[in-house]
Amino acid sequence: MENSSRVYLYDTTLRDGAQTQGVDFSAADKARIARALDALGLDYIEGGWPGANPTDDSFFSNPPDLGQARLAAFGMTRRAGRSANNDPGLNALFAHDAVSVVTMVGKSWDFQVTVALGIELDENLRMIGDSVAHARTRVSEVMLDAEHFFDGYKANPQYALAALRAALDNGARWAVLCDTNGGSLPHEVERIVSEVVAAGISGDRLGVHCHNDTDSAVANSLAAVKAGVRQVQGTINGLGERCGNANLVSIIPNLMLKMGFETGISEEGLKHLVAVSRTLDEVLDRKPNRSQPYVGASAFAHKGGLHVSAVAKDPACYEHVDPARVGNARQIVVSDQAGRSNIVARMADLGIEIESVKRDALVRVVEAMQVDFDPHEVADLVDLIKRLEHEGYAYDTAAASFELLVRRALGQVPDYFTLERYRVIDERRRNAKGDWVTLSEATVKVEVDGREFMQVGEGNGPVHAFDVALRAVLMGAYPELAGLELADYRVRIVESTAGTGAKTRVTIESTDGQGHRWTTVGVHTNVLEASLEALQDSIAYMLFRFREIR
């Protein structure tokens, strides 16, 4: 019987999750996600499969700085007929200093060994043992992913257990029971894990890795923990091929808020759950799933008339947990009261009282933007934010644009420059030699403190050329802009059914080379106009926030 209440969380979004159709993380994407996972408080981050995937080698050789999370590399046991020393695929896993943990997958289902691999059962056990022992001489922690463990145990329990012992007896810290084809149900997982523990393998050496093919991956993971397992593998938002991997975003609050387990995540860290979920959606350019448990926009939204008055009396009537604990908020769809409390809270974070924003100031701010609604119909700041979000402005991620909007309404932000006009030209033609020449050129004219400046820039494309020209033209008046870097630039069509005429949302993440990062947003049918809006906000925010510091 396991007494320990500490469960270790192992994220494989960047490896198993990456196997999803349509998912292709760049090394930079992986770094961004890894930072978010580390900030949340996860124990292990499986970064990829070095040697098998060029992007993964790139990621591991230039990894992000992590705090508590340990970086794991995934791979296979040595191949049959080679020694662990001489298996290049295996040894590629140890090529990077940043990797302190190696997770190797090995067969634990006899049928797989004889049919899929075509080798003797004993040879497979030696492959596992040799590989783990060899890996222990190269990295500080090794674990086995026992592939198809539950099917393997049902078919030949002794062999499946032997596979686990082959790893654990040779120095593996963990043996992870994988429901590789996702076909198990919770009562089976609970029974099998209990038997494994009863057979003498301690739960604090066991992990579980489930897939969602029966829509039970979360329940299977919890059942395994209940039966003694102390490591849970999964992905953010359940990303994964077929029906997905076990969704850590659901598992974490279930373990911590309902089942009383501890993880590496603090109470404060848990409030980042919504943000981590959204970060992955943003990297993948996916619309967040409103119905996602715990973190979805609708997760605490009450519509049915029966419920709303009861919630007003006592939220415990209808809410199973306090949404604030995971960084979410209650939403009453009928009266939209939650919209208010979110925004009021956010403004309080900025030190601003919502009453101090006057309606005529809001009208002026909106008139400077290009929107589809009448600025004079705006009731108050809350109403304005909702309308802008309906237009496509994603203020939950673009915090700097949110702050600028509010502060502009309060008259706190100077006009750093006025864009007089611009022209961007893209051309592809053949030069005298008959070769293709592609050209993007932008000219920009701005006014700063009554003086006009004009500049031209070239780039890889229209937006790049525009960005080059705009920053060049402002450098004279604001030399600190030399430190401004665009860390991330995302384009998203916000109404995708209108083909190429749809509204575009451009989100920019900027840094100043001094450790500050901020995100701004622009929305327009014309991607240049949307980029301009986001760039202007980025520049204005840098000057507003950080000027005094220099």
Next chain:
Amino acid sequence: MENSSRVYLYDTTLRDGAQTQGVDFSAADKARIARALDALGLDYIEGGWPGANPTDDSFFSNPPDLGQARLAAFGMTRRAGRSANNDPGLNALFAHDAVSVVTMVGKSWDFQVTVALGIELDENLRMIGDSVAHARTRVSEVMLDAEHFFDGYKANPQYALAALRAALDNGARWAVLCDTNGGSLPHEVERIVSEVVAAGISGDRLGVHCHNDTDSAVANSLAAVKAGVRQVQGTINGLGERCGNANLVSIIPNLMLKMGFETGISEEGLKHLVAVSRTLDEVLDRKPNRSQPYVGASAFAHKGGLHVSAVAKDPACYEHVDPARVGNARQIVVSDQAGRSNIVARMADLGIEIESVKRDALVRVVEAMQVDFDPHEVADLVDLIKRLEHEGYAYDTAAASFELLVRRALGQVPDYFTLERYRVIDERRRNAKGDWVTLSEATVKVEVDGREFMQVGEGNGPVHAFDVALRAVLMGAYPELAGLELADYRVRIVESTAGTGAKTRVTIESTDGQGHRWTTVGVHTNVLEASLEALQDSIAYMLFRFREIR
């Protein structure tokens, strides 16, 4: 201990599912869905709440012809202070001849009775008993939805049981245990149901109704059945407010194919599962969820290279059930992590042998693209696909571009047109009145069969203008392009740390108005060039694939 293996299935898509934000079924929608549910083989269809919702009265007064399914009306017990005879809300439930089953919701959590309703505990029990007894004189079957049952049982088990008995002792066929706020976990459900059965209430009088707030609704339902419950309520695709209702589409195959239970669904009927799921998506105008267990397009799709060769040897290696049993099919997907076998299989689907692609043909195809590697280093087609994917070409989603690439290498695709040159101009300036004017204009020059054509187009932005001009200029030579529509246009930065100079991937989904859909891709640092590549492929594919058909 329940011996019966027959589980009754109760669908509440049209009532509880209809409470979802953004869902509004017409009576005709309800009729269509009800017919599909009946054809599948469900036992009960909860059509709505007569008297509370005009659409529902409309539906019940003109119901579709059903075979085995019984039509149920949902409502509340009589209100406090009224007799069952004199409660108009209650009696509205009996207004329609088509309704042979009435399901009424009543409180079973003492806290809810005293706080939300503000009445005595005994009065609530009388409300339940009276209402059930009265309903039994009006319809042939009555059941109680015991609201908040699991929270109620945890708080005051005797009261919760008393609520069930109040219904069952007065003639209710079923008492349904509802996890109304969705906060329960499977082990709690199993324990509580076991205790209810142990307290003397037979499992064959018990139902379960779960919500997905802990991502465990399916598992909770199965746990309840395991503990003795013999009716399961849920919705198609888990439709429902907040995080959704228990998903019958997952529950049904779990019960029938894995747990050995019988339902009203035959083996043949079960093959309609995919169709029923898609029907609801179509009525709601929602994109089907590719990752949905059992019925999703990706539910049986294998991407990871490790898996695919094994599946080819024996599907049981990697599939938890035969997809055909639920009307689904296996899918092999190409991508970065796929080995030879994926690509070979995909080419086989196209009727092409991988050996027939010659290296010099590959070099020619690559030279026509803009890539960062030396075409002469390409070993074979598999190597080429991997290199292109590393460049950003997402061939697992852009199947048409994949096919064109392969067929071009085989010399099977004619040059439909040659782009001679283009120029795109974006300008923002003030007009004579001082107002901002934004302008995007594109000129395009092409050669078709030795003749040159030139055209200009305007648009909301540079890409839109370009698309307008390109299609206009080709319409003369290829009038069928008039039917070409861009259904979806996505832009993705594939290396997001390079700011605005990063490589862009443009993915386009096209239709021809004749039911054909195809996806193409383009990659370039210049978003116009990337769009051009994807557009050219879209046009070429339409002409190549569908020309002969006209």
